[in-house]
Structure formats: structure tokens, C-alpha cells
Amino acid sequence: MPIAIPEVVIDRLPVYARALALLERQGRDVVSSQELGEQLGVTPAQIRKDLSYFGRFGKQGRGYNVGRLLAELRQILGLTRDWSMVLVGVGRLGRAIVGYAGFAPQGYRIVEVFDSDPEIVGSNVDGLTVKPVDDLESALRDQKIEIGIVAVPGANAQDVIDKLVAAGVKAILNYAPIAAQVPLDVHVKDIDPVLALQSMTFYVKDQTSPAK
Amino acid sequence: MPIAIPEVVIDRLPVYARALALLERQGRDVVSSQELGEQLGVTPAQIRKDLSYFGRFGKQGRGYNVGRLLAELRQILGLTRDWSMVLVGVGRLGRAIVGYAGFAPQGYRIVEVFDSDPEIVGSNVDGLTVKPVDDLESALRDQKIEIGIVAVPGANAQDVIDKLVAAGVKAILNYAPIAAQVPLDVHVKDIDPVLALQSMTFYVKDQTSPAK
DNA sequence: GTATGTGAACCACTTCACAGCA
DNA sequence: TGCTGTGAAGTGGTTCACATAC
Numbered sequence: 001m002p003i004a005i006p007e008v009v010i011d012r013l014p015v016y017a018r019a020l021a022l023l024e025r026q027g028r029d030v031v032s033s034q035e036l037g038e039q040l041g042v043t044p045a046q047i048r049k050d051l052s053y054f055g056r057f058g059k060q061g062r063g064y065n066v067g068r069l070l071a072e073l074r075q076i077l078g079l080t081r082d083w084s085m086v087l088v089g090v091g092r093l094g095r096a097i098v099g100y101a102g103f104a105p106q107g108y109r110i111v112e113v114f115d116s117d118p119e120i121v122g123s124n125v126d127g128l129t130v131k132p133v134d135d136l137e138s139a140l141r142d143q144k145i146e147i148g149i150v151a152v153p154g155a156n157a158q159d160v161i162d163k164l165v166a167a168g169v170k171a172i173l174n175y176a177p178i179a180a181q182v183p184l185d186v187h188v189k190d191i192d193p194v195l196a197l198q199s200m201t202f203y204v205k206d207q208t209s210p211a212k
Numbered sequence: 213m214p215i216a217i218p219e220v221v222i223d224r225l226p227v228y229a230r231a232l233a234l235l236e237r238q239g240r241d242v243v244s245s246q247e248l249g250e251q252l253g254v255t256p257a258q259i260r261k262d263l264s265y266f267g268r269f270g271k272q273g274r275g276y277n278v279g280r281l282l283a284e285l286r287q288i289l290g291l292t293r294d295w296s297m298v299l300v301g302v303g304r305l306g307r308a309i310v311g312y313a314g315f316a317p318q319g320y321r322i323v324e325v326f327d328s329d330p331e332i333v334g335s336n337v338d339g340l341t342v343k344p345v346d347d348l349e350s351a352l353r354d355q356k357i358e359i360g361i362v363a364v365p366g367a368n369a370q371d372v373i374d375k376l377v378a379a380g381v382k383a384i385l386n387y388a389p390i391a392a393q394v395p396l397d398v399h400v401k402d403i404d405p406v407l408a409l410q411s412m413t414f415y416v417k418d419q420t421s422p423a424k
Numbered sequence: 425g426t427a428t429g430t431g432a433a434c435c436a437c438t439t440c441a442c443a444g445c446a
Numbered sequence: 447t448g449c450t451g452t453g454a455a456g457t458g459g460t461t462c463a464c465a466t467a468c
Binding site for chain 2: 010011013014015017018019022039040041076077078079081083092093096097099100101102103106108146147170171173177179181185187189191193194195196197198199200201202203204205206207
């Protein structure tokens with residue numbers, strides 16, 4: 001096993017990949033860590049060090065080949081394949097997530113949707129039939145689905161997460177306002193705009209308008 | 213000025229506050245850093261150290277009074293007042309954000325919505341009339357609005373962010389897939405489910421199903 | 425007895441600075 | 447000459463461990 005790579009590094013790689021994809025669309029062939037860093041608000045040394053965990057992708061005196069580096073990052077991150085996902089919770093938020101246009105172009109696809117409300121089960125959401133949440137495990141038994149999205153109320157979220165884990169899901173995108181408890185081999189990322197707002201207001205709260 | 217408080221600490225306070233609010237609803241009076249830490253997946257020392265930046269809120273031998281500590285955190289974070297926000301970008305995503313039920317209970321309210329598309333300007337979204345994005349600055353001149361939400365395509369996002377900054381916004385919740393450039397006194401938090409997924413797939417990508 | 429608050433020790437990540445290569 | 451790759455140095459955040467207070 002290679003030396004452990006810090007999680008912060010892994011979190012930055014998709015940001016680099018996104019910037020490189022933009023540069024590629026703009027027709028750029030080469031980019032230096034300097035320039036990439038300026039665009040992303042990151043130091044050039046940070047970028048070089050991060051990349052050095054995985055290989056030597058640059059050329060001294062020139063920089064990085066945009067297409068090559070992007071391909072390497074996509075390989076590292078597992079973006080060269082498509083990923084199927086299940087969504088649990090088909091309320092207002094869940095419906096918005098199903099309809100979110102940002103997933104498909106990046107190879108992420110919601111293939112099953114579940115809910116616990118009998119009123120909703122059986123209904124159709126963007127071409128998918130809502131299944132009862134109790135069927136999660138059996139529905140996933142034969143399909144290779146490693147990603148779950150949780151969009152249920154906080155009170156039910158840990159239960160749903162337990163079910164996803166039991167069904168073999170290894171990555172969870174959690175929109176519920178809870179700190180999920182999961183085994184070490186399961187990864188969770190929280191999407192919570194309220195937490196983001198609450199930490200920003202700390203800095204804003206007592207900025208008075210400057211006296212003219 | 214007190215010694216600078218690390219940003220990671222500020223990011224954790226809302227998580228503590230959320231857990232305390234739950235404990236309070238459950239009728240709990242007192243909680244130890246130990247117990248809180250277990251619920252949140254954080255070490256007790258971390259919690260005590262974080263809180264010590266702001267005061268001495270606990271009682272030795274007992275722990276923290278739930279209501280008291282929650283009130284302190286709300287004070288620290290600026291959650292004792294309501295916050296008005298503007299949203300820019302009234303596409304599918306923007307509409308979902310306007311309709312998101314999680315903001316209001318926490319005191320965050322979208323009071324103005326803007327778009328650049330003449331087809332959309334003038335239409336009604338959840339009781340708000342969509343205004344042209346060029347009116348941002350004048351519309352905000354007299355209102356005290358320090359938070360902006362960006363839900364426009366990546367290609368337009370930096371422009372919109374520049375306009376928000378020019379209009380005096382100090383905190384930006386950014387749903388667009390770009391690394392925003394802002395002055396030091398403006399705070400940005402990105403909400404990007406795709407980045408979250410892309411970093412998780414790194415860990416999941418080559419886990420083969422264990423041989424039975 | 426029990427749990428906080430906090431310097432000190434530790435650890436992890438970031439930045440430096442330069443050798444090495446194109 | 448220009449920019450990468452990387453050990454070494456530096457910085458910042460976390461955890462320890464214990465004096466202190468209830």
C-alpha cells in the first residue's frame with residue numbers, strides 16, 4: 001500500500017479537474033501550477049505537492065499538459081466510468097435532486113428512487129417509479145450501486161443511512177441535517193446550505209456599514 | 213482584537229448548535245463533551261478546545277447546560293436575528309432553492325430574486341417577482357442584505373458574484389461550479405454535490421466486492 | 425468522583441527553497 | 447531560463463494530560 005494520501009488532497013483534485021476541463025474547452029494546451037493556482041486561489045506549491053502524490057505529470061520549464069493531466073486526474077478519481085446512484089426521499093428536495101441537471105454530464109445517474117410514504121410509493125418521478133424504502137436491500141442486491149443520496153427529514157435519516165449501508169452502499173451524499181454514523185469503509189459528504197450560512201454569518205454579523 | 217479563531221472552529225460551531233437544539237427538543241438539560249462528541253464523531257477535547265475560544269460555558273464535574281450553551285452559540289454565530297438574502301438565477305435550481313423549506317425555520321429568508329433572462333424577468337416565483345440582474349445594485353442600495361445566493365450557470369457566475377460584491381453583499385452561497393474570486397472581506401461557501409461525489413468515488417472506485 | 429479548561433506535546437498539512445530537468 | 451518535484455522547515459490544528467472546580 002502506498003503512503004496514505006491526506007483527504008484534503010483528494011477533496012482538491014476534483015477542483016483541479018474542473019478547472020482543467022474548462023481550460024481544455026478553451027483550447028489551452030499547457031498550464032503552469034502558478035496559473036492554475038491563481039485561478040483557484042491555491043498556492044502553486046500546493047498544487048505541485050498534491051499532484052506529486054500520484055506521479056510526475058509535469059514538464060520542467062513548461063508546466064502541465066492540460067489534456068494529459070485532466071485524463072490522469074479522471075483516472076485517479078474514478079471518473080472514467082459512469083456511476084449509478086439511488087435516492088431515498090422523494091419530497092420537494094428529493095424531486096429537485098432527481099431533476100438536477102448537473103449530475104448526468106459528469107457521469108452520475110440516479111437509477112432508483114425510494115420513499116417510505118405509501119402515498120408517494122408507486123408514483124412516477126422523472127421516469128422513475130418510486131419504490132418502498134423497505135425494498136432497498138433487495139432492490140440493490142443484484143445491481144452494482146455504491147452511491148446513495150439521502151433526502152429525507154432528519155428524524156428518519158440515520159435509519160435510512162443504516163439501510164443504505166446494509167445494502168452495501170459505500171458512498172453517501174447526505175442532504176439531511178444530521179451527523180451520520182457510518183462504518184469506517186463508508187464515506188459520507190454532507191450538503192447543508194444552512195450550516196454554510198450559519199458559519200458565514202459569524203463573520204458578517206457585526207460588520208456595521210463603514211461610516212462615510 | 214482577540215486572537216484569531218481558526219475557520220475550522222467556526223465551521224464546527226453550527227454543527228454543535230444543531231446537535232444541542234436536538235438535545236433541547238428531547239428535554240435534555242445537561243450534556244458532556246464526551247457525549248456530544250460521540251454523537252458528532254468528534255473528540256471531546258476538540259469540543260472543549262473549540263468552546264474555550266469563546267468562554268467558559270461548562271461546569272466541572274457536570275458538563276454543559278444544553279439551553280445555555282445553545283444560546284451562547286447562537287449569539288456567537290449571529291443566529292439571534294433573521295437574515296435576508298437575494299437569489300440570482302431563477303432556473304430549475306434557483307426555483308428549487310427558493311422553495312427549499314430548510315431556510316425559513318433557521319431565520320434565513322430570500323427576499324429578492326434576479327435573473328438575466330428577459331423571458332423570466334417579471335414572472336412570479338413563490339410570491340416574489342423576478343427582477344433583472346442589472347437592477348441588483350440599485351435594488352440593494354437601501355435594503356440591508358448581506359447574503360447572496362448564486363444559482364446561475366458557471367459561465368455567468370463570476371460576473372454575478374462581482375455584481376453582488378459591488379452591491380455590498382458580504383456572504384455568498386455559491387451553487388455554481390466555479391472557484392469564485394472575491395475580496396478578502398467577502399465570504400463564499402460552495403455547495404457542489406458533484407465535487408462531493410467526485411472525491412468520494414476516489415475511495416470507492418476500486419473496492420471490489422469481497423470474495424465470500 | 426467527575427468533567428471542564430488549557431498549556432504543552434504532537435501531528436498533519438502547507439509553504440519554502442532549491443536541485444534537477446527540459 | 448523556466449517550472450517541476452520534493453526534502454526540509456514552518457505553521458496551524460488536534461490531542462494529551464492534568465490542575466482546577468463543582
